[in-house]
Amino acid sequence: MGKSPAAIDGKRFLDDEPYVEGEAGEDLTPGELVEQTGTTSDGTPILAPVDSVDKTDAEVMLIEVPSTPPLRNADTTTDPIDDTITSGTVVQAMVLRSGDTAQNALLASGTDLSAAADADISAGDILGSYSDGSLKATTTAGAGLLVATEAVDNSGAAAGERARINVRRI
Numbered sequence: 001m002g003k004s005p006a007a008i009d010g011k012r013f014l015d016d017e018p019y020v021e022g023e024a025g026e027d028l029t030p031g032e033l034v035e036q037t038g039t040t041s042d043g044t045p046i047l048a049p050v051d052s053v054d055k056t057d058a059e060v061m062l063i064e065v066p067s068t069p070p071l072r073n074a075d076t077t078t079d080p081i082d083d084t085i086t087s088g089t090v091v092q093a094m095v096l097r098s099g100d101t102a103q104n105a106l107l108a109s110g111t112d113l114s115a116a117a118d119a120d121i122s123a124g125d126i127l128g129s130y131s132d133g134s135l136k137a138t139t140t141a142g143a144g145l146l147v148a149t150e151a152v153d154n155s156g157a158a159a160g161e162r163a164r165i166n167v168r169r170i
Contacts, residue, residue, distance in 0.1 A: 023044050027087050100169045107164070112130070123149055
């Protein structure tokens with residue numbers, strides 16, 4: 001018999017730990033879709049952005065805002081959700097299971113995609129991976145990882161200008 005859901009400090013735990021702690025294998029941004037690319041010499045997972053377009057059967061892990069410290073950088077007005085997490089830093093990724101929701105995942109810029117329309121998202125659209133850790137609309141069998149829970153149009157954004165989108169795990 002499975003465990004009941006429990007909320008601890010605003011985080012939801014069910015059956016086993018839905019978070020992975022690892023080392024950033026390259027610079028990361030909160031909300032990026034990441035995958036384990038190896039381990040350090042002490043066995044710590046190395047996490048890097050998913051680098052495949054429409055990766056099939058991927059585990060869904062999204063980088064979270066660092067909890068220590070979760071404050072704005074005193075030298076800038078940058079929100080922590082937009083701060084780059086440098087390579088080698090310890091990071092936490094949320095592992096999404098079927099039905100789990102997440103806020104502020106990253107949607108690719110239409111300019112970066114082969115079809116800009118794949119960045120014009122309606123609520124209910126199926127999303128898959130893009131090669132920079134962001135998401136895009138997909139119709140590729142097995143590549144659908146998430147469902148958009150809101151409409152976001154990032155089709156006309158400049159190259160590299162990713163947008164935030166709320167999602168639910170398929």
